[in-house]
Amino acid sequence: MKHLLDFEKPYIDLQRRLEELREQPEETDVPLDIGDEIRQLEEKIEAKKRELYSNLSAWQRVQLARHPQRPYSLDYINKTFSGFSELHGDRLFHDDHAIVAGFAMLGERRVMVVGTQKGRDTKENIKRNFGCAHPEGYRKALRIMGMANRFGLPIVCLIDTAGAYPGVAAEERHIAKAIAINLREMTLFSVPMISVVIGEGGSGGALGIGVSDRTLILENAYYSVISPEGCAAILWKDRAAAPQAAEALKITANDLHELNLVDEVVPEPLGGAHNDHNAMADTLRDALLRNLNELEQIDPEIRLQERYAKYRRHGKYIEG
Amino acid sequence: MVPPMADTPKKTLGLETVEPAVTPPTDVEPAIEKKPVSPGTSRKREIPQGLWTKCPECGEMIFDKELEENLKVCPHCTHHFPTTAWDRINALTEPESFQETEADMISVDTLEFTGTAAYADKLEKHKEKTGLKDAVITGIGRMGDHEVALGVMDFNFLGGSMGSVVGEKITRIIELATERRLPAIVISSSGGARMYEGMFSLMQLAKTSAAIAYHGRQGLPYLSVLTHPTTAGVMASYASLGDLIISEPKAMIGFAGPRVIKDTTQSELPEGFQTAEFLMERGLIDSIIDRTEMKARITEYLDYLCLNLKKG
Numbered sequence: 001m002k003h004l005l006d007f008e009k010p011y012i013d014l015q016r017r018l019e020e021l022r023e024q025p026e027e028t029d030v031p032l033d034i035g036d037e038i039r040q041l042e043e044k045i046e047a048k049k050r051e052l053y054s055n056l057s058a059w060q061r062v063q064l065a066r067h068p069q070r071p072y073s074l075d076y077i078n079k080t081f082s083g084f085s086e087l088h089g090d091r092l093f094h095d096d097h098a099i100v101a102g103f104a105m106l107g108e109r110r111v112m113v114v115g116t117q118k119g120r121d122t123k124e125n126i127k128r129n130f131g132c133a134h135p136e137g138y139r140k141a142l143r144i145m146g147m148a149n150r151f152g153l154p155i156v157c158l159i160d161t162a163g164a165y166p167g168v169a170a171e172e173r174h175i176a177k178a179i180a181i182n183l184r185e186m187t188l189f190s191v192p193m194i195s196v197v198i199g200e201g202g203s204g205g206a207l208g209i210g211v212s213d214r215t216l217i218l219e220n221a222y223y224s225v226i227s228p229e230g231c232a233a234i235l236w237k238d239r240a241a242a243p244q245a246a247e248a249l250k251i252t253a254n255d256l257h258e259l260n261l262v263d264e265v266v267p268e269p270l271g272g273a274h275n276d277h278n279a280m281a282d283t284l285r286d287a288l289l290r291n292l293n294e295l296e297q298i299d300p301e302i303r304l305q306e307r308y309a310k311y312r313r314h315g316k317y318i319e320g
Numbered sequence: 321m322v323p324p325m326a327d328t329p330k331k332t333l334g335l336e337t338v339e340p341a342v343t344p345p346t347d348v349e350p351a352i353e354k355k356p357v358s359p360g361t362s363r364k365r366e367i368p369q370g371l372w373t374k375c376p377e378c379g380e381m382i383f384d385k386e387l388e389e390n391l392k393v394c395p396h397c398t399h400h401f402p403t404t405a406w407d408r409i410n411a412l413t414e415p416e417s418f419q420e421t422e423a424d425m426i427s428v429d430t431l432e433f434t435g436t437a438a439y440a441d442k443l444e445k446h447k448e449k450t451g452l453k454d455a456v457i458t459g460i461g462r463m464g465d466h467e468v469a470l471g472v473m474d475f476n477f478l479g480g481s482m483g484s485v486v487g488e489k490i491t492r493i494i495e496l497a498t499e500r501r502l503p504a505i506v507i508s509s510s511g512g513a514r515m516y517e518g519m520f521s522l523m524q525l526a527k528t529s530a531a532i533a534y535h536g537r538q539g540l541p542y543l544s545v546l547t548h549p550t551t552a553g554v555m556a557s558y559a560s561l562g563d564l565i566i567s568e569p570k571a572m573i574g575f576a577g578p579r580v581i582k583d584t585t586q587s588e589l590p591e592g593f594q595t596a597e598f599l600m601e602r603g604l605i606d607s608i609i610d611r612t613e614m615k616a617r618i619t620e621y622l623d624y625l626c627l628n629l630k631k632g
Contacts, residue, residue, distance in 0.1 A: 166576030183529035314523035315484035320424025
């Protein structure tokens, strides 16, 4: 069954009617007016969708970013990329399935791809820990990115996590340090690096595989210092104020692009990425290849300087 | 079953309870507050108000002047009272040696953040309360024979939260250290990234870590000192990147807040969880040093780490 969001209802009712019409038994003498009605309905739905999706609130986009049918990292790895060959483990402790990594082809290019991975059902979510990585996930990512760097493979990171996992074991194995080390080391890798927020960009857990030459974000993804619920709980003393918090935090792709906090917004199919995985995967491939082409034109030393300068620019203050 | 959506909060392993780089600055005692002793309660004789402070740990009454002279460490049980950035700087650096940098940099309310309170109002209130411009003081000072680049956070200013100003000042002092080939020391005290500046705050994690990457690449030492409390975004960036990581005793140190962990995992937290001692036991920090010993011990560390730096 298709998962419906509240705000999708206005056109879903029309969609149902359209389906009913289409499902009428095919007869040789289909009256012409049904065909007309179908066409009219289709136009109406398209118009309704355009209106709806061009005016989404921050909170509605958060819901789209968390949509259970939204493509996850492995969906892109299998559709945007090809020939994925997964690599495992941090060589220290464990293979964290909340992060996947390995060799893949992007068009004609060989690259290294890393991504946080959510599960689609309970069983897979337990395996993937709902896409919330432990320290060993970040260490696996670093080990594999380090290898890519040594052998000159560009790195693409796909981000879709509510955050790094807040648990006792994660603290005991020093999740904070695992993220911090990634931030430091990813600054210094001399190969081209692109990160894409494909769904949820949950704070330090997202940034932990997010340092890059180009930061892309899908149209309905979000990237935030804290979850809207967490912010609402602290500042509004009420998790139900999450919609207000989402608005105040300026976490949508367009807001972040306006604030120069991301480099590019990748458009989604009408109605969101979950409506057409293949189209979304193709759009993302085009965006990745275009950025990769540009980055490869730049001298590695300059590219590193530009990467540093990019993060250096982030921040608003008055010198006084 | 579908994964949890926003409107269906989960009680177990879940997305909804994940609290990332921010920890609310709650249940932390405010910086040293004079607790005037009401006459006749603890002592028979009358005590002039404001001259004595009761140690919350051992219950002993401490003469305020003595407490100040002992760097706000209880002389009876070594309980570390909260202190201020300036007190730390004065205790660590040689007299008259500290030259502040970026002293006038101030935060701006770029997002025009209004929740239950406006960010702009909060800033004003904390400037007035603390006499500080933001949550970190940076500068160059001398410790023993060593010239050092120093950043000291102050928890009293908006819970030591890191927004653009904290990130920028830390980055600049590290860059200055790189340029002048100095060791760098950051003394942290922070609830994490500053929510009011949204993603600008998160990006300070990357910015400061990048500055440290280049400082380290020049063979220069960086020391991170953790004080109560150091959590979340600051722990996930410069506080965890020291060549040496030192903590004051019993400081609360962690990434996620204990309440969040408890809610997420639905399990009890181990004894002493997220204290300096807990971290040392697990091999995550180098040493725990009393505030009264901090200057001597850091200077000694620098004697080793800067041995070849001087010659170069």
